[in-house]
Amino acid sequence: MARKKKKQMQMAGIVLLVVGAGLAIWGYQLSGSVGSQLTKAFSGSPTDRVMMMYIGGAVAATAGLFLLSKK
Numbered sequence: 001m002a003r004k005k006k007k008q009m010q011m012a013g014i015v016l017l018v019v020g021a022g023l024a025i026w027g028y029q030l031s032g033s034v035g036s037q038l039t040k041a042f043s044g045s046p047t048d049r050v051m052m053m054y055i056g057g058a059v060a061a062t063a064g065l066f067l068l069s070k071k
Contacts, residue, residue: 013067020061027053 030036031050041049 009067009070012065016060016064016067018064020057020059021066023053023057023060025057027051027057 025058027050030053031040031046036047
């Protein structure tokens, strides 16, 4: 039983790492869009959507690393 639970935790960690990387990449691509560039030019900061992608990616990746490193 314990081995099965550990395997499930590792799989969840891998999934969270992949989702986190995907969100970060998506946010990076979104930051290069015309609308985002205009917003950044006028306000000096990235759009809320881009920041949410970066933050969500970081949180998911951190949770994934935590689950993978747990013994």
